[in-house]
Amino acid sequence: MNRRLGIAVIGAGWMGRVHSEAYRRLAGLLPLPGVDVELRWVVDREPHLCRDLAERYGFGRFTTDWTEPLRDPEVSVLDVCLPNAYHREAVLGAVSERKHVLCEKPLGKDPRESEEMYRAAQEAGICHQTAFNYRRVPALAFARELIAGGELGELREFRGQFLQDFAADPGVPASWRFASSVAGAGSLATLGSHLLDLTRWLMGEVTAIAGASQTFIAERPVEDGRPVRVDVDDTSCLVARFAGRAIGLLQTSWVAHGRRCQLEVEVHGSRGSLVFSLERMNELQFCEGDGPSTRKGFRTIHVGQSHPYGGVFELKTGMNLGWRDTFVLQAHEFLKAVLEGRPATPSFYDGWQVDRLIAVAAEAGRGDGWVSVPPVPT
Amino acid sequence: MNRRLGIAVIGAGWMGRVHSEAYRRLAGLLPLPGVDVELRWVVDREPHLCRDLAERYGFGRFTTDWTEPLRDPEVSVLDVCLPNAYHREAVLGAVSERKHVLCEKPLGKDPRESEEMYRAAQEAGICHQTAFNYRRVPALAFARELIAGGELGELREFRGQFLQDFAADPGVPASWRFASSVAGAGSLATLGSHLLDLTRWLMGEVTAIAGASQTFIAERPVEDGRPVRVDVDDTSCLVARFAGRAIGLLQTSWVAHGRRCQLEVEVHGSRGSLVFSLERMNELQFCEGDGPSTRKGFRTIHVGQSHPYGGVFELKTGMNLGWRDTFVLQAHEFLKAVLEGRPATPSFYDGWQVDRLIAVAAEAGRGDGWVSVPPVPT
């Protein structure tokens, strides 16, 4: 008789739907021995969204009151898929009931919130994770393996860009993403959170940031056509210093025509280099620095069987893993950590550090020069 | 109260696992209104494979006797995921019990088998489909839309290659794929079936083929190390004529170093051109023939929201749909056809035509010059 692991998904929007599917796919692709994952609750303030998601993914219960699942002793895990303005309340509620929590990114509206969440979770001894799903892209996990294995030598130069063009058209309507009071920042928060997590993960800690942010489209329409002021960055161009000697470039933009979802990283080290682009997420470009000059060049490696997560989806090398598949890997990592009673990764600590970097980047983007990342308070 | 649609999956190997997951994902991604998909039976001659698959995907029953589900009146659909030597028996059994059948490719061991299956299914009035899942790749579906919409004008030239390198190492062990008595042909059957289906789908009917096949690795080891003779093609290089004036190149190979899963098609028409490669399955290269010469060139289009199947996986443009996702779309198309009582596409007719082309190609590959595709018997 299997043990049940009850999950409540809070928020039935895009991310709620994607996370829910990921849990459902675990049993087939990555079963947890002796454990049945139970989709127990889905919560949203829109009842029809709850109901719809419950039907699609087999949630046993749904409600518009997010505190209900907290009181359900059969719920072990809360998965917070709300807009980030509501993360804090949900997470702290979960923690107070000693539920394990997976929370969407960015973790908080600002680093103070995320620190509070991290410290509360840590103190309560629960398992916590921030949903930086791109860490589960096999080509990126392989990149990290190469770096960790010393194959790039000393890290020296970094370029990280997350460019999209969904907001390039001034007719794209205003939403919470364009309001600093809710989102904290613009492309820096929405896109930068992923980018900065990968940056830290691959390169180590950022110590200082300088740069510039710009709002090109100062007003956007709302439903009734009335224009609303935009007070967040459309683009941010940054330069970073890392612990050690490395330096690098960072950019986020949602107005970059033709860059549909280009999360691109380029790392140069003393022994080699690599380049990754999310638009071609199953490839890693890798150049070894040694060897004969006649053979030197970037190699296009299609990830497959022998790379990280190679067996999970039973893909032959050259077949493509998709964006949704990364969420299955993320869900698996989290539930395994819960079951094994060990910290999950990336944790709220990582979420907090990213929020600290967003805040530093946003301050830098106002144009006052270098802003140091303060020491992590103990 | 939803109607139940009972499915039996025959064969619990790789394809069986992939198809099973696809059915499970339907409820979340593409629910069939008023219908519950029930994974009722899984069959394999290896009991542990059945049991494992039953547990992973929630099949209600499993057995090593493939006739059992045929006798189950609650089963509406048989999904045949066996090696192709066993397709005929399973399909004819299903048809005789008036079950709808989805069958893996190539449909038969030879075109006589597939004709028999097609005619039996057709006569029985059941819904039948051949598992050419690449028709569900959005970029390819978009390519076909462009062609069908006349945007390439008259079709003129075609290049279709399906190159892999999994068998490039002579140490790769012998298996049924390397025996003509079971597989019918070598790379021509395993890879060529997908390639020829796409060729027909995009270009229309092939009328004649010439070419050459070659076996480079004449012996492969089996478990005890004993070498076994290989009597199928490692590579086939072909030229084809199409109804109309178009001509083209075709190639299959499983010994092409560096081509991991390169199913590539290039179509030139009087008004424009396109190129697709499965290794970058979310992209289509498209060149319009008109317009100013200074702007002429292939455009890299990342498929997304506004392309075929755009909303299903809720991907933003530039995010990647994966190989497994195509099976969800395939399962959906089939079950919808079953429920609507209409023919599914690609049907057994398509499977049969592809088998006819494989046979023609194999004969051409023996090097006797042009081999005409005989008229479809009525």
Add this chain to the structure above:
Amino acid sequence: MNRRLGIAVIGAGWMGRVHSEAYRRLAGLLPLPGVDVELRWVVDREPHLCRDLAERYGFGRFTTDWTEPLRDPEVSVLDVCLPNAYHREAVLGAVSERKHVLCEKPLGKDPRESEEMYRAAQEAGICHQTAFNYRRVPALAFARELIAGGELGELREFRGQFLQDFAADPGVPASWRFASSVAGAGSLATLGSHLLDLTRWLMGEVTAIAGASQTFIAERPVEDGRPVRVDVDDTSCLVARFAGRAIGLLQTSWVAHGRRCQLEVEVHGSRGSLVFSLERMNELQFCEGDGPSTRKGFRTIHVGQSHPYGGVFELKTGMNLGWRDTFVLQAHEFLKAVLEGRPATPSFYDGWQVDRLIAVAAEAGRGDGWVSVPPVPT
């Protein structure tokens, strides 16, 4: 006091201009020790073209009578840049006066002509070269080095395409290239000559060809707007057998939208693979078959200092050598052979073999199945 090497360029059209510049550049880039290259005559039936070329490149004399330079004892080298219908007469004239001859490609209008030229030149003991300038592209020369050095192992599969789109528009006027009586064949002659030379050079001898040719645009306008019948191939799709076990695909087309000048070759061997495209002529894609699977992939090698001809143009790796530069290398190879009294390469023999292949391909393109390349008559 330097020895003078007198050169006569016959034909002051495009190729005449390009060859003339190449000779002029030798003194600076690749001086021949103790030798001054003298541009002594330029010949064309259009006096203004002669005069213009003489002025531009410093030819000492010009004439509309191509036999004049033959009678000039100071002329050592004849460079024939005429349309190929006139090659035979000019070459045989040169040979009869024991002038060394460089001739544009295709060498003859048909293989009989080119055999005659080859045999006459050989008998006269002069130095002869066919202008297959792409053999001087460093990336292709490097490809050949890799093959010759055994780094691809046994050669197995070949794809060679020369696709352009200059004639895709039906309004492109008729010219000698579209008339079989003058050009011998269509895209097969104009593009196929280069392609087939590279094919032989990289892969060894072709033994048989099958395929199909097609004329899509049956009429083209001449100056007065009157349509003229086109009787040569717009496209040819071929399959080839090579001495040894290799097989391959070949294609030529001048109606392939978006392929501006795509001379592409792909070679797969037992130990590795390579791909070259003329549109990116400074790159070679190379994949080694051995090594760990996690690192396998095509590497983009930018040719430079350490590749063939690396020092000639003093390019840093990554800087681009251009199309005109290959003619300097060609001219150098020819004049050096002349001065050293050794055969030049590619010689008339190579030109002859290519013309034999064009003829075989054209016959194959008429669709009668495999056409064997007859043994080279002794």
Add this chain to the structure above:
Amino acid sequence: MNRRLGIAVIGAGWMGRVHSEAYRRLAGLLPLPGVDVELRWVVDREPHLCRDLAERYGFGRFTTDWTEPLRDPEVSVLDVCLPNAYHREAVLGAVSERKHVLCEKPLGKDPRESEEMYRAAQEAGICHQTAFNYRRVPALAFARELIAGGELGELREFRGQFLQDFAADPGVPASWRFASSVAGAGSLATLGSHLLDLTRWLMGEVTAIAGASQTFIAERPVEDGRPVRVDVDDTSCLVARFAGRAIGLLQTSWVAHGRRCQLEVEVHGSRGSLVFSLERMNELQFCEGDGPSTRKGFRTIHVGQSHPYGGVFELKTGMNLGWRDTFVLQAHEFLKAVLEGRPATPSFYDGWQVDRLIAVAAEAGRGDGWVSVPPVPT
């Protein structure tokens, strides 16, 4: 009877050789009507280099005393190809004798020097040019045309990188490029001068720079093996503000494995985007912002006949213009300006502005935050 235009090339090293060839090629490719370009003097302190260059390119005279050609009334143009520490003296000497001057980049050792040169040249009324040859790359000239024609709309975001790897190996010996006293800066001067010129040319004036420079290889060997201290940047990562609202990223590096000569620019505007990479210098990636979303994407445009400089080298579209060819175009632009008595472009003013930007970038690279580009003194 043609007028003679006497040229003296000062410096017989790499650039001296490349410039000399460019002048020689003018008569054939871009003759100046009524004018004969005379290579009259070549100067170098190494007599054997002078003699060699004189022989190769037909200079009438050579000397180790650079003031000699200044006193030659037949000399109209001085072409300064010395290391930049010697530019000032040569240029001012030329100006005092009212010779027109083309000078290699960077113009001065620092902006004070280049200002002095600019003002002196301007006052003397001579024609002056800085050798930013990449402005003559057709794909970049086409990029500028697109921008100037408003096809990108308002310019918003820029990425400019010039990355090489020639110095990635710590064994690469010390030279003047690694000494700030001679070179002014490291990769910022050698690579950044080209990059910053293109940046200004495409984007307009830079108003402020922040960033970080780093020296990774602190010592390099000299001939006797003794290590020498390196005091310039191996890498600089910068962010820039432009007049108007645009912001951007800039990077130079000579230790970036696999980037052989990657001068890459990416421009995003309100209406479209473009990307150029010098390693593929015959291509421009262009994305139009409008049009249907299903067709949106970067188009690979091979430059050719209908693009800037299209007819000069008589290349068919898809054939490659090479790096050396850009110098022919540069020489032509300069001599034409001299003959027409109009300012040349890019002039010493541009050289000066670039040197001001290098200085600002170098200061910014020391890490003190934003450094404004001071107003151009009048």
